[in-house]
Structure formats: C-alpha cells, structure tokens
Amino acid sequence: MVALTDRDRQGADPLRRRNRFGRPVGGGVGGGIGGRVGRGWPILLGLLVVLPVLRLLWEAGDPAILTRALAAPATWRAAGNSVAIxxxxxxxxxxxxxxxxxxxxxxxxxxxxxxxxxxxxxxxxxxxxxxxxxxxxxxxxxxxxxxxxxxxxxxxxxxxxxxxxxxxxxxxxxxxxxxxxxxxxxxxxxxxxxxxxxxxxxxxxxxxxxxxxxxxxxxxxxxxxxxxxxxxxxxxxxxxxxxxxxxxTLPTLIYRRLAGFGPSALPEVAVLAALVGVIACLGIVAQTLLQARIGARLxxxxxxxxxxxxxxxxxxxxxxxxxxxxxxxxxxxxxxxxxxxxxxxxxxxxxxTLTLGHYAEVLALDQVGRAFANSVLLSGTAAVALGLLAVPLAHAMARPGGAGRVARAIGVLVELPHAVPGVVLGIGCILLFLKPLPGLGLSLYGTLWIILAAYLARFLPLALRPVQAACAALDPTLEEAARATGAGAIRRLLTVVAPLVAPAAAAGGLLVFLTAFNELTVSILLWSQGRETLGVVVYALEEGGSPTLAAALGVVAILVVLAAMLAAGALGRRLPPGVVPWRG
Known part of the structure; x- marks a missing residue:
C-alpha cells in the first residue's frame, strides 16, 4: 500500500481518487469537461439519427396539405389494404x-x-x-x-x-x-x-x-x-x-406518387408516410410495453x-x-x-433447356456492375462505421450514473428509424437533404451519400444490440484495474473494452451488411441514375419483363447473403446465445 504524503492529504479531493503517480483516477467521461462531452455526444448522435423523421413530421403538419391528402379516397383504400394485409x-x-x-x-x-x-x-x-x-x-x-x-x-x-x-x-x-x-x-x-x-x-x-x-x-x-x-x-x-x-398499399402508393410527380409530390407524400408511421407507432408502443413486462416477470x-x-x-x-x-x-x-x-x-x-447464359448476361450489364459496386460500398461502409460507433455507444449505455442514463435514453431514441417503416425514413431523408446543407453548400440529394445517411440512421440498432449484450457481460473489475493505473476513459475504451467486444461488433457489422446489401424500401425512394443499388436493379429487371435475368441476379444476391450469414455464424460461436439470431 502506498502512503499518502501530507501534501496529498491536504490537496486531495475526497470525491476523486488518485493513482500512485498522483494523477486523478476516473477522469474523462466521468467528470468535468470530459463528463459533459461524454454526455453530449450521444445526445448529438440521437438528434442526427432522428432528424429525417422530425423533418417529415414538420412537413406533414401543414393543415391544408394534411386535409387534402386525408380527404382522398385512394389514401384510405391503400391504408385499409395495408392494415388488413x-x-x-x-x-x-x-x-x-x-x-x-x-x-x-x-x-x-x-x-x-x-x-x-x-x-x-x-x-x-x-x-x-x-x-x-x-x-x-x-x-x-x-x-x-x-x-x-x-x-x-x-x-x-x-x-x-x-x-x-x-x-x-x-x-x-x-x-x-x-x-x-x-x-x-x-x-x-x-x-x-x-x-x-x-x-x-x-x-x-x-x-x-x-x-x-x-x-x-x-x-x-x-x-x-x-x-x-x-x-x-x-x-x-x-x-x-x-x-x-x-x-x-401505402408504401406502393407513396412510391408511385413520387415516381410520377417527383419532388412536387413531396408534401402530400409526407402525409402518407406520416400516416404509415402513426399506425406503426401504435405497434411500437405495444411492443415496448410488453417487453417491459417481460423484463419484470422473467x-x-x-x-x-x-x-x-x-x-x-x-x-x-x-x-x-x-x-x-x-x-x-x-x-x-x-x-x-x-x-x-x-x-x-x-x-x-x-x-x-439448361443454361448458365443468363448469369453471364446479367453480370455483364453495366447497371448490374454499378449496382454491385454501389451496394458493396454502401453496405460495407455502413457496416464498418456502425460497428465502430456501436462500441463507445454501448459502453456508455452500460455505465452507471447520469452519463449512462443519458446514453440509454439515446439508445431508445436511435431505435426509432429502424422501428418505423422504411418509407418514413426515405421520405424524411429526401425532405431533409433536398436543399444544400446549411453552411456547407453541399447537397446530398441525388448522390450515393443520401442513401448512406439513411442506412446509418436505419441500421444503427442492428450493430448496437450485439455490442450491448457483450458490454453487459464484461467483468467491471477489468476497467477498475485499468482505472487504478491511471488510464483515462478513452484509453480504457480502446485497450480494455474494444478488444473484448470486437467479435460482437464484427457480428453486428455483418448483420448490418446482410440487411443493407439488398435493401429496397429506402433505396427505391433515394436512388438516382447511375447510383442504383442491387435491390433496385433486381426489382427493375423483374418489372421490366426480364424474369430469367432477374432470377439469375436474385440467386447471386442470395449467395452473398448466405456467405455473410455463414461468416456471422462462425463469429457467433464466440458470443453469448442470441447475438447471432440463428445460433443458440
């Protein structure tokens, strides 16, 4: 045991421990400026994630547009079909x-x-x-x-x-x-x-x-x-x-209105998307309440x-x-x-009648090559970015005290873009990014980056859940030992937490890749010429009267999905049951 000198006893803050070198222990996220930053970045993240949904609600709140859209018989026919089906x-x-x-x-x-x-x-x-x-x-x-x-x-x-x-x-x-x-x-x-x-x-x-x-x-x-x-x-x-x-149905009605009238239909389409979101939120509320009951009873x-x-x-x-x-x-x-x-x-x-010619033909199409490249770029970037982001966010959510409570509240908030239907997020992204970004003069509309922004918002929960489970299973004494040697919050995160939860982060990233690689609902609203994704091209080939080519491309897409699922399954052997859904 190291004895404190008189200077240490007189100047020591009783609320802050110091290590053997006299440095404060537990700084960084735990207090001071670091604490404010630690609590502030999850709040900023939550706001950025839900901005498209908030922009959609703002647009749909115009009374005149709301009345016109809700008075149309086609709206309620599509809504009735959606709910019944x-x-x-x-x-x-x-x-x-x-x-x-x-x-x-x-x-x-x-x-x-x-x-x-x-x-x-x-x-x-x-x-x-x-x-x-x-x-x-x-x-x-x-x-x-x-x-x-x-x-x-x-x-x-x-x-x-x-x-x-x-x-x-x-x-x-x-x-x-x-x-x-x-x-x-x-x-x-x-x-x-x-x-x-x-x-x-x-x-x-x-x-x-x-x-x-x-x-x-x-x-x-x-x-x-x-x-x-x-x-x-x-x-x-x-x-x-x-x-x-x-x-x-409401999603197909939204797509046909937007495809037929372009941005001029956005106000009315925003009302339709908000209607989808309102109906979906009723289910989300029921799900949240029931999951709370599960936690209390089981x-x-x-x-x-x-x-x-x-x-x-x-x-x-x-x-x-x-x-x-x-x-x-x-x-x-x-x-x-x-x-x-x-x-x-x-x-x-x-x-x-057997032939492999359809595979050669469809893979030789320029739009298919572009779509594969775009889908790999978008899904791969989203998987890596969200896998990395999930580690500090999940670690913050596992912390006790005020910072942990704030992070957990933000964790609930970031579930919203994934929980609501994709058309809600897609229309919200169009409304949010249609005009150049304030102060930057850059417009994301009509580029790949608007699709990436939607993917980042929509699929963050998929990357976060496995890392949450891994962080909850960590032995807290590991961080305490690093804290006792004077390691700050960032150093503890990089040297202690991140290596231990890396398999879970990789599994979450693979789940993001799996979901985003062939995604259609968001992409069909956000793509532009030359920026197709694989899901859009498969849909276009089938709708364009090329069933054999669409089937060949669909089989290729399924093979990619199977390969990613097998890779996630291999990682799942090192993770708790339930992190990879089909294992354990």
Missing part, C-alpha cells in the same frame, strides 16, 4: 413462428441450429427476391409445378399475385420475428419454475400449458407487434404481388429450462418440421434457381 401476415407469422419457437426452445429436437437458420433465411433475403421466388413457384410457367401438372393454366392469374398471396408471403418472411421474440422469452424462464410445477404433480406438457406459456405470452405478443410493423412497411412484396393485382439469469423429451414422437415431429421448411423456404428458392437456369422462361428444366 399486415394483420393477415401477422397471423401467418404467428402460426409459423410460434410452433417453431416452442419446438426449438423447449424440446431436444435434432438439428435445431439448422432449423433456425432455415427459418430465419427468408427474413435475411430481400423481400422483392422472396416475392419473385414465389411468383415463379406458383405461376403457370413454374419449373417445379408445371412438370407435375400442378401449375395454373396458361393465361390465368398467378395465385400469389393477390391479397391472399401477399398475406402468405409476408407472413413467411416475418415469421422469424415471432420466432425470435418467443424464443427469447422462453430463455428467460428459470428452469426451477418448470421443476416446481412438475414436483406438484403436473406432467411436462401440462406444465408448459399452464405455467410456461402464460409467462411467455408477452414475448409472443411483442413478436406479433414487430411482425405487424414490418409487414406494414414492406415494399418489395406489395410492389411485385399487389400492384399487378390492382391492390395498392428475470432470467437462472438455470435454463431442461429440454422436454418427445419420445416416440421425435422422428415424426422432426419430419413434419423439415417438410414445412422445405415447402415454405426451399421450394420457392428452388423455383427461383430453376428459372435462372432455364433457357426460355416457361420451359421445363431439363438437359436440353
């Missing part, structure tokens, strides 16, 4: 995601990681590619159903290009949200609760029904809320399945649930589960692959 898709998501969460979370089913991967795959694939795959599967020229005599007759409407088809496809796409929410609730249930129920004489399945499911109900409903909001803002599925059937941290035995039913249950996944995931993707390989659309796939 989103509600139907949420029901399908519950019927698919709920049982899989119970099977994978409660039983000793074999291949649970592979099942989780297959179930989550439709969420990672862009919605326009999912819709395109189902169109090729169910159409009269289906390469899978036509040889079996199960395809619709030539000239008849495609059955998935309907309200029911949109409900089915969006339900399958968003079933992973219900699955993940319910599985997280199951993990939070202490195993002792089930053991107590069993000790009182209840059988395993009676204990599940009467004890476990009521506790997990808030998590299940929170998953339904997330699925509803995601379906409400979905653009790719309604654009490819609803527009040909004459079924408008503390977690105890011994997990023991897997329930399936006995003789194990093999039939496994066979049924894999059959469902083959039908809803593998079959449409196989149809997409077959369409990309057939020489002429509509012909059956065989030795005489």
């Amino acid at each position: 989103a509600a139907g898709a949420t029901l399908v998501a519950a019927l698919l995601g709920g049982p899989f969460a119970l099977l994978i979370g409660l039983t000793g089913l074999r291949g649970r990681t592979a099942m989780s991967f297959a179930l989550i795959l439709p969420l990672m694939i862009p919605p326009q590619i999912v819709a395109m795959a189902w169109t090729h599967l169910a159409g009269s020229g289906s390469p899978l159903l036509a040889p079996l005599g199960l395809a619709p007759r030539v000239g008849t409407p495609n059955p998935v290009q309907s309200a029911a088809g949109m409900v089915l496809v969006m339900g399958i796409e968003h079933a992973p949200l219900v699955f993940l929410a319910l599985r997280a609730a199951l993990r939070a249930v202490p195993g002792a609760m089930m053991e107590a129920a069993r000790a009182s004489g209840a059988g395993p399945w009676l204990a599940v029904r009467q004890v476990l499911l009521p506790l997990c109900l808030p998590g299940f409903i929170a998953g339904l809320a997330m699925a509803f909001v995601a379906a409400l803002g979905n653009f790719g599925v309604p654009a490819l399945l609803g527009v040909p059937a004459g079924i408008p 503390p977690g941290g105890a011994r997990p649930l023991a897997p329930l035995p399936l006995g003789r039913a194990r093999r039939p249950v496994e066979a049924l589960a894999w059959t469902v996944l083959l039908l809803v995931v593998a079959a449409p993707l196989a149809a997409l692959l077959a369409t990309s390989l057939v020489r002429v659309y509509g012909l059956p796939l065989g030795a005489g």
Whole structure:
C-alpha cells in the first residue's frame, strides 16, 4: 500500500481518487469537461439519427396539405389494404413462428441450429427476391409445378399475385420475428419454475400449458407487434404481388406518387408516410410495453429450462418440421434457381433447356456492375462505421450514473428509424437533404451519400444490440484495474473494452451488411441514375419483363447473403446465445 504524503492529504479531493503517480483516477467521461462531452455526444448522435423523421413530421403538419391528402379516397383504400394485409401476415407469422419457437426452445429436437437458420433465411433475403421466388413457384410457367401438372393454366392469374398471396408471403418472411421474440422469452424462464410445477404433480406438457406459456405470452405478443410493423412497411412484396393485382398499399402508393410527380409530390407524400408511421407507432408502443413486462416477470439469469423429451414422437415431429421448411423456404428458392437456369422462361428444366447464359448476361450489364459496386460500398461502409460507433455507444449505455442514463435514453431514441417503416425514413431523408446543407453548400440529394445517411440512421440498432449484450457481460473489475493505473476513459475504451467486444461488433457489422446489401424500401425512394443499388436493379429487371435475368441476379444476391450469414455464424460461436439470431 502506498502512503499518502501530507501534501496529498491536504490537496486531495475526497470525491476523486488518485493513482500512485498522483494523477486523478476516473477522469474523462466521468467528470468535468470530459463528463459533459461524454454526455453530449450521444445526445448529438440521437438528434442526427432522428432528424429525417422530425423533418417529415414538420412537413406533414401543414393543415391544408394534411386535409387534402386525408380527404382522398385512394389514401384510405391503400391504408385499409395495408392494415388488413399486415394483420393477415401477422397471423401467418404467428402460426409459423410460434410452433417453431416452442419446438426449438423447449424440446431436444435434432438439428435445431439448422432449423433456425432455415427459418430465419427468408427474413435475411430481400423481400422483392422472396416475392419473385414465389411468383415463379406458383405461376403457370413454374419449373417445379408445371412438370407435375400442378401449375395454373396458361393465361390465368398467378395465385400469389393477390391479397391472399401477399398475406402468405409476408407472413413467411416475418415469421422469424415471432420466432425470435418467443424464443427469447422462453430463455428467460428459470428452469426451477418448470421443476416446481412438475414436483406438484403436473406432467411436462401440462406444465408448459399452464405455467410456461402464460409467462411467455408477452414475448409472443411483442413478436406479433414487430411482425405487424414490418409487414406494414414492406415494399418489395406489395410492389411485385399487389400492384399487378390492382391492390395498392401505402408504401406502393407513396412510391408511385413520387415516381410520377417527383419532388412536387413531396408534401402530400409526407402525409402518407406520416400516416404509415402513426399506425406503426401504435405497434411500437405495444411492443415496448410488453417487453417491459417481460423484463419484470422473467428475470432470467437462472438455470435454463431442461429440454422436454418427445419420445416416440421425435422422428415424426422432426419430419413434419423439415417438410414445412422445405415447402415454405426451399421450394420457392428452388423455383427461383430453376428459372435462372432455364433457357426460355416457361420451359421445363431439363438437359436440353439448361443454361448458365443468363448469369453471364446479367453480370455483364453495366447497371448490374454499378449496382454491385454501389451496394458493396454502401453496405460495407455502413457496416464498418456502425460497428465502430456501436462500441463507445454501448459502453456508455452500460455505465452507471447520469452519463449512462443519458446514453440509454439515446439508445431508445436511435431505435426509432429502424422501428418505423422504411418509407418514413426515405421520405424524411429526401425532405431533409433536398436543399444544400446549411453552411456547407453541399447537397446530398441525388448522390450515393443520401442513401448512406439513411442506412446509418436505419441500421444503427442492428450493430448496437450485439455490442450491448457483450458490454453487459464484461467483468467491471477489468476497467477498475485499468482505472487504478491511471488510464483515462478513452484509453480504457480502446485497450480494455474494444478488444473484448470486437467479435460482437464484427457480428453486428455483418448483420448490418446482410440487411443493407439488398435493401429496397429506402433505396427505391433515394436512388438516382447511375447510383442504383442491387435491390433496385433486381426489382427493375423483374418489372421490366426480364424474369430469367432477374432470377439469375436474385440467386447471386442470395449467395452473398448466405456467405455473410455463414461468416456471422462462425463469429457467433464466440458470443453469448442470441447475438447471432440463428445460433443458440
């Protein structure tokens, strides 16, 4: 122990410890100017993230424009379709995601990681590619159903290009949200609760029904809320399945108004986007309240649930589960692959019709090359930037005291651009960046940087959540030891925290890359000539009457997604369960 001199005793601040060299310990973010800066930068970050949403609300608040937009019959027709289809898709998501969460979370089913991967795959694939795959599967020229005599007759409407088809496809796409929410609730249930129920004489399945499911109900409903909001803002599925059937939704109505009238339609379009946001916020509020109930009722941290035995039913249950996944995931993707390989659309796939020419042709297109370069640049930049930004923000959120409370409040705020539908953020970015930036004279409108700004705002929560989990699991004595040697806040962050949470930051960055690489809803509103993204080009090829080329490009995009998912899965072995969604 080092004894204090008289000078140290007289001049020492009792609220500030000093190290052996006489330097104050705990400076930087903890107090003084450093403390104000530490509390100030998260506030600045939160304001920058929500500025597009605030600009949209300002524009939509004009009474004359608000009255005109809300008085139009087309607005309420599209709003009614959006709510009805989103509600139907949420029901399908519950019927698919709920049982899989119970099977994978409660039983000793074999291949649970592979099942989780297959179930989550439709969420990672862009919605326009999912819709395109189902169109090729169910159409009269289906390469899978036509040889079996199960395809619709030539000239008849495609059955998935309907309200029911949109409900089915969006339900399958968003079933992973219900699955993940319910599985997280199951993990939070202490195993002792089930053991107590069993000790009182209840059988395993009676204990599940009467004890476990009521506790997990808030998590299940929170998953339904997330699925509803995601379906409400979905653009790719309604654009490819609803527009040909004459079924408008709010996202497609916004796109058609903006594409037809340009910036002059922005005031009215802002009202439509705000309407989407208001409906979505009702679901967000419900989700937040229910998640708070989960945290209060299911503390977690105890011994997990023991897997329930399936006995003789194990093999039939496994066979049924894999059959469902083959039908809803593998079959449409196989149809997409077959369409990309057939020489002429509509012909059956065989030795005489097999070709790789569509891949060579589509990859040789100038716009495809530009789109790949733009998408890699945008998604890669967003992944790296947000992965780096997430580390200090998550570390600040894990701190006790006032600075930590401010950072946690900002963490809730930055969820808003990701929670609301993409059309809300897209229109907000157009309104915010249409004119040159004050003081700089630079305009982001019509450039790649407006898309990057939207990506940074929208996908920050994806990068932040894994790092939050990693920071919460850190042993606080590690930082205390560095603090005792005189290391300031920044040095502790760089030398202690950052190396330990680097795998989580990398996993978060990969999730950002996965989501942004094929993103469509925001990009379709912000792209300009020569600045296409991959999602925009896939949509344009399908809409332009080139199904085989669009299918080939879609397959390439899926391969990129699979490679990124496998890389994230490899990182997930070093991370806590749940950081990579399909592991653990």
